[in-house]
Amino acid sequence: MGVVLRTERLTKRFDRLTAVEDLDLEVREGEVFGFLGPNGAGKTTTLRLLCALIAPTSGTAEVAGFRLGSHDEQIRASVGILTEQPGLYERQSAEDNLLFFATLFGLGPAVARSQTERYLRLMGLWDRRAEAVATFSRGMKQKMAIARAAIHEPRIIFLDEPTTGLDPDAARTVREFIAQIRGEGRTVFLCTHNLDEADRLCDRIAFFRRTIIRIDTPADLREELYGHATEFRITPSPRPEHLVQVRAVAGVTDAHLENGSIIVASADPLLVNPRVVRALVGAGAEVAYVSDRKVSLEDVYLKVVEGT
């Protein structure tokens, strides 16, 4: 996969406030890239920089093959952005909203009409195309805004909190849409606070606070930060000596009690877990079951971003 977006020491300052600092980033063609960080971390500013909406204070970036600062118009033609607010023309119909933006993106009348129909159908809004957007629910408006961001088939689509405030059905439509975009080989740059969604959708994730703190696949981040964790359920409940025995097993990197189970971390569970079972049985423990314990992305996020 080629690189579709690259930044080098990209920095943005507003007077004395540094919103983005020395951002080095590479995003590959066709991947769903998660961009996670706390409120005020500078995610929206980064999106605006990468969409050539605002100019960097220093540093460089290349987006969809175009240099930021010298080919801004081409960058804007090559990317699509879903902003925090849908920002639709509420008195106008769904169809007129999309046709207007299709025209701004240089689509001819026939292509604009066919793309409008395609995306309204994709978002399940075709039957309501003639209605004023003001009559739409929040979820429908968000789907409209996503359709607007994608109508010109951008190489990279930037989505800022695409499912925030949506009901489960609308959120699923949006997730399916993201999967479809990815299937077409387009790149999705996803800013979200929904860690479960990021976990499900993203090929790689960057934790960000003014600059990149950590970047990797969700699986590799888990392994790097937590290793492989296994849950050993003891009945009726584990005793302190069980924990002592487990910690003494060769290969165990961490063991602790959690909700009536012993959570064991190791680099090689296939080798270490049988040893742990033997040690527990030897110590008189009744091992009810052994299961792989999946560390949530929330745990990873908190450890990386909040340092907990």
Next chain:
Amino acid sequence: MSTLATTADRGTIVRAVCIREWREALGNRLLVGMTVLPPLVILVAGIGAVAVAALVPPSEKDVAALYAASPAVIGLDPKDAVQGIIATYFLILFMLIPTVVPLTIAIYSVIGEKAARTLEPLLAAPVRVGELLLAKSLASAIPAVIVTWIAYAIYLGAVSLLGSAAAVRAVTAPRWILAIVIMVPLLTLLSVNLGILISTRVNDVRVAQQIGGLVVVPVVGIGILQVTGRVVINNESFLGTAVFLLVCDALVFFLARLAFQRENILSRWR
């Protein structure tokens, strides 16, 4: 992986934005009312005043006051003179239309987009802010100029039917026709760009209108001075006023262009 987007023809962008602005404006009853009402009121009042002056001869007291206020009309038939003065006075009020109407449209155009948060998606398209500014200016100016010209044409027709020869001469004087053809677009552009400039700084339509409304003061002032004979607008002063307006237009457009920057709009406008 390619995109369907191309850089649209500049004219197409400006036209698309203008049409969208007009559709949005037509859906706003308050805005439609504020666009149509001022010309309608001036038109009805103007035609009514000329008609009344034609039907009711002025009293000696009125004539004395008229001659005192406008020495230029001494010697004319009093009835003719009164109609001529009234017709001219309302022509000056017509010059208020291009200051009031486009100001309102321009203010709604910018503050409306700020409130609805529609500017960011618009700025994310491959359009130049200069094109957006031009499109917004035209979208506000064109209806105002057309409304003023239509109102003037109706007034001209009505005065020709109802008024005296002096009244007809007053409304068809080449200077006034030139004023309608040249000054109206210049005043309109001044008002539009002033409206845009003010709208970048405030978020309340009423506050913006109050500040922008100050643009009518010089127009009313010049009108009153001319009607009372204290200032006579001859060809030289007409040309001077046109040049002055042109310079003001350029200056206010330049200031509006400075305020209407992509980064300013996204980072500083509140």
